[in-house]
Amino acid sequence: MAETAAPVVQTAGLVKIFKDFWRRPRVEAVKDLNLRISPGEVFGLLGPNGSGKTTTIKMLLGLLYPTRGRISVFGRPPSDVSVKARIGFLPEESYLYRFLVAHETLDYYGRLFRLPARVRAERTERLLDMVGLRQEAKRPIGEYSKGMARRIGLAQALINDPELLILDEPTSGLDPIGARQMKDVIRELGRKGKTILLSSHILADVEDVCDRVTILYGGQQRAAGDISELLRKTDATVITTPALSEQTIEKVRDLILRLEQKDILDVSNPRVRLEDFFLRIVHEAQVANIRTSGVRKLGEIPDFLQKPTESTMETIIESLVGAATRKIEPLPVQEPLPGPRKAEPTREVIDGLLKTPADNDEVKTEAATDSSEPARFEQPRRPSGIDSGVIDDLLHRADDETGDKGESTS
Amino acid sequence: MSTTWTIARHMIAEGIRMKLALVFLVLLGMVVLGLPFSISGDSSLTGAVQSFMSYGLSATGLLLALLTVFLSRSVADELVQRQIYLVMTKPVARWQYILGKWLGVTLLNASFLVCSGLTIYVMVHYIKATHPPIDDRYDEAELNNEVLVSRHALNCVLPDFASPAKLEFQRNIEQGLYDNMPGFDPVVEKVRLAKKYEAYWRVVGPAEMRVFEFRNVLCDRSPDKVVHIRYKADVSEFPRDEIFRCLWRVGDPSKGTPVSNIPVRHVIRRFHSIPVPADRVAPDHTLTAYFYNSNPYRGEPQFDNIIDFRKANEVQVLFVVGSFEWNLVRLLILMQCKLMFLAAVAFLMTTAFSFPVACLASFTVYVLAGMRSFIESSLDWSSDDYSMMFTSVTEFLLHSIMYLFHMLQWVIPDFAKYDAVETFVNGRNVSLVWVLQAVLWLVVVKTVIVLGAAILLFHRREVAEISV
Numbered sequence: 001m002a003e004t005a006a007p008v009v010q011t012a013g014l015v016k017i018f019k020d021f022w023r024r025p026r027v028e029a030v031k032d033l034n035l036r037i038s039p040g041e042v043f044g045l046l047g048p049n050g051s052g053k054t055t056t057i058k059m060l061l062g063l064l065y066p067t068r069g070r071i072s073v074f075g076r077p078p079s080d081v082s083v084k085a086r087i088g089f090l091p092e093e094s095y096l097y098r099f100l101v102a103h104e105t106l107d108y109y110g111r112l113f114r115l116p117a118r119v120r121a122e123r124t125e126r127l128l129d130m131v132g133l134r135q136e137a138k139r140p141i142g143e144y145s146k147g148m149a150r151r152i153g154l155a156q157a158l159i160n161d162p163e164l165l166i167l168d169e170p171t172s173g174l175d176p177i178g179a180r181q182m183k184d185v186i187r188e189l190g191r192k193g194k195t196i197l198l199s200s201h202i203l204a205d206v207e208d209v210c211d212r213v214t215i216l217y218g219g220q221q222r223a224a225g226d227i228s229e230l231l232r233k234t235d236a237t238v239i240t241t242p243a244l245s246e247q248t249i250e251k252v253r254d255l256i257l258r259l260e261q262k263d264i265l266d267v268s269n270p271r272v273r274l275e276d277f278f279l280r281i282v283h284e285a286q287v288a289n290i291r292t293s294g295v296r297k298l299g300e301i302p303d304f305l306q307k308p309t310e311s312t313m314e315t316i317i318e319s320l321v322g323a324a325t326r327k328i329e330p331l332p333v334q335e336p337l338p339g340p341r342k343a344e345p346t347r348e349v350i351d352g353l354l355k356t357p358a359d360n361d362e363v364k365t366e367a368a369t370d371s372s373e374p375a376r377f378e379q380p381r382r383p384s385g386i387d388s389g390v391i392d393d394l395l396h397r398a399d400d401e402t403g404d405k406g407e408s409t410s
Numbered sequence: 411m412s413t414t415w416t417i418a419r420h421m422i423a424e425g426i427r428m429k430l431a432l433v434f435l436v437l438l439g440m441v442v443l444g445l446p447f448s449i450s451g452d453s454s455l456t457g458a459v460q461s462f463m464s465y466g467l468s469a470t471g472l473l474l475a476l477l478t479v480f481l482s483r484s485v486a487d488e489l490v491q492r493q494i495y496l497v498m499t500k501p502v503a504r505w506q507y508i509l510g511k512w513l514g515v516t517l518l519n520a521s522f523l524v525c526s527g528l529t530i531y532v533m534v535h536y537i538k539a540t541h542p543p544i545d546d547r548y549d550e551a552e553l554n555n556e557v558l559v560s561r562h563a564l565n566c567v568l569p570d571f572a573s574p575a576k577l578e579f580q581r582n583i584e585q586g587l588y589d590n591m592p593g594f595d596p597v598v599e600k601v602r603l604a605k606k607y608e609a610y611w612r613v614v615g616p617a618e619m620r621v622f623e624f625r626n627v628l629c630d631r632s633p634d635k636v637v638h639i640r641y642k643a644d645v646s647e648f649p650r651d652e653i654f655r656c657l658w659r660v661g662d663p664s665k666g667t668p669v670s671n672i673p674v675r676h677v678i679r680r681f682h683s684i685p686v687p688a689d690r691v692a693p694d695h696t697l698t699a700y701f702y703n704s705n706p707y708r709g710e711p712q713f714d715n716i717i718d719f720r721k722a723n724e725v726q727v728l729f730v731v732g733s734f735e736w737n738l739v740r741l742l743i744l745m746q747c748k749l750m751f752l753a754a755v756a757f758l759m760t761t762a763f764s765f766p767v768a769c770l771a772s773f774t775v776y777v778l779a780g781m782r783s784f785i786e787s788s789l790d791w792s793s794d795d796y797s798m799m800f801t802s803v804t805e806f807l808l809h810s811i812m813y814l815f816h817m818l819q820w821v822i823p824d825f826a827k828y829d830a831v832e833t834f835v836n837g838r839n840v841s842l843v844w845v846l847q848a849v850l851w852l853v854v855v856k857t858v859i860v861l862g863a864a865i866l867l868f869h870r871r872e873v874a875e876i877s878v
Contacts, residue, residue, distance in 0.1 A: 061499045063874035085501040095492045097420075099427035111416040112500035156496065 006075060008164050008195040009037040009060060014069035016055050016219075029055040031219040033069070037197060037212075042190040044210035044227070045199040052219035053199040054092060057168050060197070061089060073164070085113060088162030092169040094149035098142030102133055102152050105141060106159055113160040120159075126302035127155035131181075146173040154182060161304050165189060165196045171205050177282055183208050188301050207231065240270070413502055414510040421514020425481050431518055434477040438522065441469040442529045446537050455541045455549040459534055459557055460835050466533070467831045470526040471745055474519050478749055479772045481515045482756030485868075486765040494873050505865045508757055512861060515753045516746075523742045523749075531738060534558070555638070556683065560732035560839045563640070565724045566622040566699075569611060575603035613646075614703045614717045622725050624697040629729035635688035639699055642681045642723040646716035652678050654717065655710060657702040660684075665692035673706035683728070697727055731839050740840040744830045747848040751823060752776055754857045758864035761871065775822060782824040785815075823856050 014033040020026045030052040037043045045053045058064040059071060062078035076083045096105055103124060110120035128134040131151035141149055150173045157165060167186070171179040186196055186209045200206050206213060207227065214224040223230065244252075253264050425431035449461045485508075488494040497507065538558075543549050579600050588594050614620045622639075629637055645654060653675050661669035667690050676682045691697045703717050719725055755775045759768035778785065828848045830840045 058495075058874040061495075063495060063498060064872045081501045081503050084499055087499060089496070089499040091492070091495050093492070095495050097424070097493055099424060104423075108416070108420055109496065109500060112413060112497065112502055114412055114501070 005039050007036045007072075008039050008041075008074060009035060009043075009197065010072045011035045011056075011060075012070045014056070014059065014071060015067045016052070016059060016064065017067040029219050030059070030066075033216075033219070033221055035214060037195060039195050040190070040193045042186060042196045042198065042209055042211045044206035044213035045197060045216065046201065046203065046206055046213050047216035048201055051216040053201075053216055054168055055219075056216070057166055057197070057199055061087070061166065085160065086163040088157035088160060088165045090153050090157040090165075090167045090170055092172060094141075094146070094153040094173075096141045096149055096152060096156075099140055101138050101140055102128060102144075102155075103137040105152055106155055109156045110159045115160065123159055123161075123302065123304060126304070127158060130185075130301055131155050131178075147175050147178055150174050151178060154185070158185075158302075158305055163194060165194055167196065167198045169200055169202075170198060171200070171202055177279060179205070180279060185301055185305075189305060192305065243269070414506045414513060417497075417502070417507055417510020418513035418517060421481070421484060421511050422518055424484055425514070425518050430480055431477065431522075434473055434480075435522065435525070438470060438473050438526055439529070441473070442466050442526055442533065445469075446533050454552075455538065455543065456553045456557055458541050459537050459553055462537060463530060463534065463557075464831060464835045466526075466530050467741070467745075467834070470523070470530075471748070471831070474522055474526075474745075474749055475752055475776055477522070478515055478519060478753045479756045479769055479776070481518065482511075482753065482760050482768070482772065483765045484760075485511055485757060486760040486763075486768060489873060489875075490764070492875070498873050504869045508761065508861065508865045508868050512750075512753050512757055512864075515756075516750050519749045519753070520746055523746055527738055527742045531735070555636070555685070555837075557835070557837045558734040559730055559837045560734060560737035561638070561728040561837050562628075562731040562839045562841075563726045563728050564624050564627060565726055566624055568608070571604040571607040571611070572600070574607050575600055578603050608721075612719050612721065614701060614719070616714045616716070617702075617704050619703070620701045620719075622699045622701065624699070624727045625695065627691045627695050627697045627727055627729060629688055629691060629731070631688050631691050631693075633687055633689040635730070636685040637688050637691060637697065637727055637729040638683045638685055639725065640681060640683045640728055641719065641725040643676070643678060644718040644720055645678050646718065648678065649711070649715065651711075654678055654715065655705040655707050656717070657704065657706045658684055659700040659702065660686045660697070661690040662692055662696070662698040665694065665696070665698075667692050671706075675707065675710075681723070688729070691729075699725075699727075728838075734837075737834055737840050740842065740845050741830050741834045743845050744828050744840065744848050747845075747852040748779075748825055748828055751779075751852050751857045751860065754860040754864065758860050758867065761864050761868040776825075778818070779822050779825040782819070782822065783826055786819070821856065821859065823852055828852060 011033055014030055014035075015028070016030040017025045018027045018029055033052070033056060035056075045056065047053050055064060059066050060073060060078055062084075071078050073080075073083050074086055097108075100108065106124040106127060107120055110123065115123070125134070128137050131154060133148060133151055133155075136144070136148065141152060144152070154170070157167070165186075167182075170182050170186070174182060183205060186198065190196055190209065190211070196209075198206060198210060210227050212225065213227050213230065215222045249264075249267055256262055256264060445462050445466050446458075449458065449465060485494075488497070498504070538550070538553060541549075579596070582588060588599070611620070627637065629635065639658065639660065643654065655673070655675050658672040658674060659669060660672065661667045663669055668687070670686055670690055672684055672686070674682070674684065686697075686699075701717075703715075705712050752772070752775070756768065756772040759771045762768070763771065828844075830844065834840055
């Protein structure tokens with residue numbers, strides 16, 4: 001990330017103190033907060049309830065005024081109207097007009113961005129398709145479920161194709177399909193180069209999509225940094241293979257013992273994540289055309305939110321919801337992922353195995369996720385530092401020693 | 411402007427979709443459409459139409475004032491329900507938001523006023539067509555000449571009472587009448603003497619004559635047109651039949667106009683209107699009317715009584731200056747000006763307070779504006795008389811309140827000054843000057859000040875609520 005580029009959002013010594021009727025300080029919601037969000041970053045604002053996340057966001061949007069400190073968004077104060085034209089905001093709840101239908105809602109917000117009528121109409125249709133509510137576009141928002149209203153909230157946040165998207169608890173109130181789509185949208189927009197500020201206390205969401213995070217507690221910044229750096233574990237290794245026989249596992253164990261003088265801590269069959277399982281069931285129901293008054297088939301992320309050259313190939317959106325508009329194929333069978341870790345030392349053993357005696361460098365595999373990392377349908381990201389030759393060598397040696405073949409996972 | 415217009419359109423949609431405006435529209439319809447079937451006035455056609463218009467227009471004004479205050483809750487609601495988060499994070503300046511809301515309410519009011527005006531117009535003609543006649547020949551003519559018209563009223567020119575008063579004053583001084591008079595004030599004495607001469611002029615004894623002159627009678631002087639002399643006479647002693655008989659002679663032969671001799675039998679203490687051919691108005695747009703206190707009807711009882719033309723009921727000449735329809739339009743504009751000011755007040759209140767408090771404050775302003783003259787006189791009376799009886803602290807408080815009131819007085823207009831319903835119902839001209847005054851003073855000055863205060867307040871406040 002280009003740290004030298006002018007930051008999209010920057011705060012310096014930001015303080016917000018809520019006062020009572022007599023102007024006496026009541027709550028110090030944000031204390032000396034310094035943020036710097038660079039262009040193209042997906043930035044996570046983490047913290048428990050009441051930690052000051054939403055207050056910070058409200059100050060960035062000019063809804064609250066800071067007690068002290070300085071805020072700049074795109075180099076200007078947040079109250080500047082021209083700045084707001086470049087921002088999309090999804091609040092923690094939908095806060096939509098109950099008497100407007102979905103179509104009118106998006107049109108209204110489009111008008112506020114002074115989008116031409118043709119662009120407004122086109123984007124409204126595309127966004128309604130994207131959030132799967134085109135069929136319900138003529139119903140008043142007041143009749144929508146919370147999740148449906150939330151989807152319209154997402155659509156309105158994207159109507160202006162924002163350069164900076166601020167999402168406050170974006171997956172709150174959404175079903176797993178919506179939550180997944182929300183994350184896909186965030187990832188897609190991040191790939192397009194948009195800057196995204198995401199506030200959440202759902203850690204998995206943040207971990208899935210963010211490049212950098214700041215953790216707040218009591219209004220103060222407690223930790224900040226690149227998410228991969230913050231979460232990296234260097235004391236364990238996870239290797240995922242097709243199912244192995246007991247004998248092979250024993251051989252691997254012996255090999256590890258021999259080479260590293262360490263034992264395997266956990267061997268188990270991975271489980272599909274509930275989210276993936278749920279999405280598959282819903283997909284099957286959609287293929288079977290089962291009637292519902294709720295969200296129907298989700299559409300693709302509109303072109304205007306994507307790079308023309310990066311049409312995101314076989315993303316989950318296309319395989320899961322894009323199926324709505326074309327012949328739907330069953331989801332590709334996912335490779336099982338490692339099950340829950342039972343004990344940390346297992347990783348240490350495998351980690352040790354992957355270290356070559358020569359250089360003793362760390363080797364990590366991101367393809368082999370541990371149970372705390374959510375499964376992803378997209379191609380696994382392979383870190384540049386991985387040495388796959390080590391794994392191949394390991395398995396070849398095991399084969400040579402036993403000649404057995406079976407199915408198991410370690 | 412496009413953003414302001416977007417907010418205004420949204421405000422209109424909100425008013426209609428939230429059914430608030432519709433409820434008021436139904437109420438308005440019930441009042442305007444139902445009144446003709448429940449009001450008879452004094453059982454004459456003119457009375458029925460006047461009563462209907464008076465109640466209909468007053469009810470319209472009141473209902474739209476209520477609607478204005480209730481619609482202004484939109485801002486308070488959006489603050490509480492937080493929809494404002496999504497609006498204020500779009501490229502919308504705060505002034506555009508408040509101005510848009512105000513414009514939306516103003517346009518809704520205007521459309522409702524137009525609906526109400528059209529309905530009243532149609533219903534007037536319905537009453538005219540269906541009301542049971544008392545006197546076929548007279549009823550409709552009276553309605554057309556007295557009510558469904560826009561007439562200008564000119565008071566007669568009063569003679570110079572100051573000159574004879576001054577002469578008498580000089581004479582009295584020369585005669586030493588004021589010598590040794592304690593507390594003598596020459597100015598007060600001159601005023602007293604002028605009032606005495608005016609009082610003499612206002613009474614006409616038996617067999618006496620009085621001349622009433624009108625200037626600037628800018629009417630169409632065609633012989634087929636008419637002007638009306640309107641007056642109300644009191645008497646020193648009531649006759650048995652409560653009718654006085656006298657003669658009006660209208661026209662000035664010295665200016666070359668024909669002269670009409672008009673004998674009248676009129677009920678005492680009632681307004682009467684005498685039609686006079688318009689060619690009696692002189693080319694210099696003056697009209698001269700002579701009143702003879704003598705009975706022109708032979709064989710009828712002689713009326714030996716003093717006629718009193720009191721100052722409160724000045725003799726007037728009425729002449730047509732416009733149509734009923736345009737008069738109605740000007741009246742509706744005056745009503746709209748008041749509603750525009752009230753909308754600005756209501757938005758000022760809702761940007762500062764929660765809806766119930768804002769509602770109460772807005773209605774207080776509405777009532778204060780409607781009763782300003784009365785309140786002013788009450789407070790003046792309190793400060794002048796009572797303050798002397800209070801302690802100094804109380805006096806201080808009273809003066810503080812008075813000071814505050816004077817400040818409010820400057821901002822809060824006197825709605826009575828712009829209340830043209832009675833004028834309109836009596837077929838009088840709601841003049842363009844009156845309308846322009848209202849537009850200038852109520853809208854351009856006061857509404858802009860109040861709306862500016864609302865925008866300033868809204869600009870300074872945080873629109874998000876505290877949530878930690």
